[in-house]
Amino acid sequence: AQTVTQSQPEMSVQEAETVTLSCTYDTSESDYYLFWYKQPPSRQMILVIRQEAYKQQNATENRFSVNFQKAAKSFSLKISDSQLGDAAMYFCAYRETQGGSEKLVFGKGTKLTVNP
Amino acid sequence: EAQVTQNPRYLITVTGKKLTVTCSQNMNHEYMSWYRQDPGLGLRQIYYSMNVEVTDKGDVPEGYKVSRKEKRNFPLILESPSPNQTSLYFCASSRTPFLVMGYTFGSGTRLTVV
Numbered sequence: 067a068q069t070v071t072q073s074q075p076e077m078s079v080q081e082a083e084t085v086t087l088s089c090t091y092d093t094s095e096s097d098y099y100l101f102w103y104k105q106p107p108s109r110q111m112i113l114v115i116r117q118e119a120y121k122q123q124n125a126t127e128n129r130f131s132v133n134f135q136k137a138a139k140s141f142s143l144k145i146s147d148s149q150l151g152d153a154a155m156y157f158c159a160y161r162e163t164q165g166g167s168e169k170l171v172f173g174k175g176t177k178l179t180v181n182p
Numbered sequence: 183e184a185q186v187t188q189n190p191r192y193l194i195t196v197t198g199k200k201l202t203v204t205c206s207q208n209m210n211h212e213y214m215s216w217y218r219q220d221p222g223l224g225l226r227q228i229y230y231s232m233n234v235e236v237t238d239k240g241d242v243p244e245g246y247k248v249s250r251k252e253k254r255n256f257p258l259i260l261e262s263p264s265p266n267q268t269s270l271y272f273c274a275s276s277r278t279p280f281l282v283m284g285y286t287f288g289s290g291t292r293l294t295v296v
Contacts, residue, residue, distance in 0.1 A: 075222075101284045111272060111287035118282075157224060161281045167230070167238060168281045169215065170274075174224040 068093045068162045072173035079148045080181050086133070087143045087176045089158030095119075099161040100141045101170065102132070106154040114156070117141065145178075153180045184209045188273050188288035195263055195295055203258045203291050205273030213276040214256040215240070215285070216248065218269040225272065231256055263295040 069092045079085035091100070102114040117125045117134050124132050129149075133142045145152055158173040186207045195201050207214065215230035217240075227240030231250040245267055247259040256275075260267060270292050274285035 099282055099284075103284075109270065109290045109292075111274075111285075111290075113284050116284055159284070161284075167232065168213075169227050169230060169240065170281060170285060172217075172225040174222060 068160055068171050070158055070160050070171050070173040072156075072158055072176050074176045075174070076177045076179070078179040078181060079145070081148055081150060083148055084144060084146045085148055085178065087145075087156050087158075087178065089141045089143070089173055091139050091141065091158075091160045093139065093160065093162075095163065098163070100132075100134070101159040101161075102130070102141075102143045103157045103159060103172075104152075104154045105157065105175075106151075111157075115143070148180050150180050150182060153178055184286070186273055186275050186286050186288040188271075188291050190291060191289065192292045193294070195293070197264055197295055198262050201260050201263060201293075203260075203271060203273075203293070205256045205258065205288055206254050207256075207273075207275040207286070208254065209275065209277065209286065210253065211275035211277050211286070212253070213278065213281065214250065215274045215276075216246070216256070216258050217272045217274060218242065219272060219290075220269050228258070228271075260293075263293075265295045267293065268295045269293060 071090045098119045100117045104112045129146045155175045159170040162171045216228040217225040229248040231237045273288040
């Protein structure tokens with residue numbers, strides 16, 4: 067089974083600054099999908115960004131972008147111009163394909179604090 | 183509005199008392215799944231369903247049951263809850279079984295078993 071590792075249990079950033087959350091994964095597949103989900107205190111899981119492994123270009127959604135390093139199996143999330151509303155748990159996820167079934171495998175999460 | 187609806191949002195129960203957490207989606211999604219979220223462990227899959235009448239175990243299925251009699255509904259059943267099943271539960275669905283767009287999640291059910 068594939069594993070997803072988020073090495074930073076907690077991070078903090080000043081409002082308006084930039085922060086990068088790290089994620090690494092283990093896979094032998096060549097084509098796959100990666101995701102970042104945000105979980106604010108409301109606990110709703112919100113899809114932030116997705117990346118298709120066969121695409122060289124890093125995905126971007128407004129202030130959120132990824133640094134996808136396929137050879138290194140790294141998928142970090144960069145949040146620019148951080149806002150108070152960005153405070154949340156962030157989960158990295160990998161789409162695992164095994165035995166004809168698919169599922170998302172999640173990392174343990176990084177808690178992001180945004181300081182005013 | 184396209185959504186996954188879970189009920190109840192909060193539930194406190196006693197050990198051994200059977201309970202059901204309901205999940206319904208209005209997007210005609212084929213794939214549905216249940217996860218539990220525990221501090222320091224992230225989200226772990228309990229069961230999933232690729233379509234009606236097709237269900238299979240995830241990573242932590244012990245103590246849980248599911249059924250998929252209709253496409254829109256995927257209830258999670260705890261026949262005899264125990265305190266180690268105290269957790270935050272999420273139902274999720276996906277447009278295709280290939281999950282290329284990720285999941286749409288319900289709003290979660292906080293379960294406490296005393």
